[in-house]
Amino acid sequence: MSKQEPKIADCKPIFLDLEPGEYWYCRCGRSQNQPFCDSSHREEGIFSPLKFEVDRARRLKLCRCKHTGTPPYCDRSHLELDECKE
Numbered sequence: 001m002s003k004q005e006p007k008i009a010d011c012k013p014i015f016l017d018l019e020p021g022e023y024w025y026c027r028c029g030r031s032q033n034q035p036f037c038d039s040s041h042r043e044e045g046i047f048s049p050l051k052f053e054v055d056r057a058r059r060l061k062l063c064r065c066k067h068t069g070t071p072p073y074c075d076r077s078h079l080e081l082d083e084c085k086e
């Protein structure tokens, strides 16, 4: 049985200036509010969002390919995805 893969929301990360607070990172890739959760994962019930905290105002590079090993941050795994190679 194959492992369920998340949907690739985008082949590039997104840079966002975030204020301190709690955020919910989308892990299923189906949210229409990338990179954040919009509860779309509930339709399949496989993935759950990841809560993360920002301690001070800062610019972050967040993954949208959903294959990073360091969610919610981009670790450049998108460069290895066949679907993202041109």
Ligand code: FES
Pocket (backbone or CB within 6 Å): 010, 011, 012, 013, 014, 062, 063, 064, 065, 066, 067, 068, 069, 073, 074, 075, 076, 077, 078, 079
């Ligand atoms: S966008 Fe997913 S690892 Fe870079």
